[in-house]
Amino acid sequence: MENDRNERCPGGFSSPPCYAAEVAPGYFDPLAVDPEQARDVARWRKAERGRLRAERQALSVADRGAVAGSLTKHLRSFLAARFDGARGRILSAYWPIKGEPDLRPLMAELHRAGVAIALPLVEVKRAPLAFRRWTPETRMVRGDWNIPVPPPDAPAVTPDIAFAPLVGWDDAGYRLGYGGGYFDRTLASLAPRPFTIGIGFQAARLSTIFPQPHDIVLDAIVTEAGVQVPRSAS
Numbered sequence: 001m002e003n004d005r006n007e008r009c010p011g012g013f014s015s016p017p018c019y020a021a022e023v024a025p026g027y028f029d030p031l032a033v034d035p036e037q038a039r040d041v042a043r044w045r046k047a048e049r050g051r052l053r054a055e056r057q058a059l060s061v062a063d064r065g066a067v068a069g070s071l072t073k074h075l076r077s078f079l080a081a082r083f084d085g086a087r088g089r090i091l092s093a094y095w096p097i098k099g100e101p102d103l104r105p106l107m108a109e110l111h112r113a114g115v116a117i118a119l120p121l122v123e124v125k126r127a128p129l130a131f132r133r134w135t136p137e138t139r140m141v142r143g144d145w146n147i148p149v150p151p152p153d154a155p156a157v158t159p160d161i162a163f164a165p166l167v168g169w170d171d172a173g174y175r176l177g178y179g180g181g182y183f184d185r186t187l188a189s190l191a192p193r194p195f196t197i198g199i200g201f202q203a204a205r206l207s208t209i210f211p212q213p214h215d216i217v218l219d220a221i222v223t224e225a226g227v228q229v230p231r232s233a234s
């Protein structure tokens with residue numbers, strides 16, 4: 001059992017998050033969360049995602065541009081202070097969709113400074129994300145959910161540092177994404193885990209996302225207001 005689990009989840013876990021999606025819907029684990037409560041949280045998250053995405057979409061292009069500009073400054077100095085600029089490291093960024101802050105100029109700048117930039121891809125549904133190298137010359141193709149991704153011949157890599165775009169976030173360092181569970185699955189499958197930086201709007205702060213057993217705390221969260229390091233990570 002333990003070997004089997006470690007094969008599926010190379011990092012090894014005190015709890016088995018990689019099994020979460022394989023558990024039969026009718027199964028009840030008395031040590032896990034109350035299924036009724038889990039359903040309530042899922043319903044609440046769905047509503048909050050809708051609200052936060054609509055709010056973000058309603059921002060003007062100028063406001064969104066100003067947020068991206070501030071984020072870029074905070075990220076540049078955070079990477080300089082914490083990772084000596086990240087030169088020679090693999091940093092996974094994201095290709096902006098649905099009103100996410102556009103950090104593509106920063107991606108190009110970091111690339112020129114010798115940081116290896118990668119992008120995440122859904123290559124297998126409900127599985128961990130894959131990552132492939134990106135340069136300003138990369139000809140993007142359409143991936144899952146129509147997200148532009150590097151082509152299949154771009155080298156697959158494992159990031160040292162990962163930007164995780166946020167739909168919502170809380171002070172404990174938890175992330176709300178689009179509801180696919182992709183980042184949690186990915187972080188659960190990587191050992192060591194990349195240093196993961198949540199990136200989003202200050203206004204997307206929630207008092208809590210009601211963390212569930214599969215939710216993984218980010219190492220830092222950066223918004224236009226600055227860098228916040230979760231209490232437990234500082």
Ligand SMILES: Nc1nc2c(c(=O)[nH]1)N(C=O)[C@@H](CNc1ccc(C(=O)N[C@@H](CCC(=O)O)C(=O)O)cc1)CN2
Nearest residue numbers: 094095096097120121122145165177178179180182183
């Ligand atoms: N720009 C960007 N790229 C990214 C991410 C991101 O958040 N932003 N991702 C970060 O992870 C990954 C893609 N995430 C995805 C998350 C959800 C679904 C999806 O199909 N959502 C369903 C609802 C799922 C459910 O509720 O079960 C849908 O909306 O129909 C697809 C991709 C990789 N690339």
Ligand SMILES: Nc1ncnc2c1ncn2[C@@H]1O[C@H](COP(=O)(O)OP(=O)(O)OP(=O)(O)O)[C@@H](O)[C@H]1O
Nearest residue numbers: 017018020021177178179180181182183184185214
């Ligand atoms: N480590 C994991 N193993 C299996 N399933 C998982 C894991 N992590 C999350 N999931 C599944 O993904 C579903 C969605 O999770 P969650 O609400 O946290 O998504 P999200 O973080 O907002 O999405 P995304 O990262 O794709 O933007 C959960 O109901 C859970 O069943």
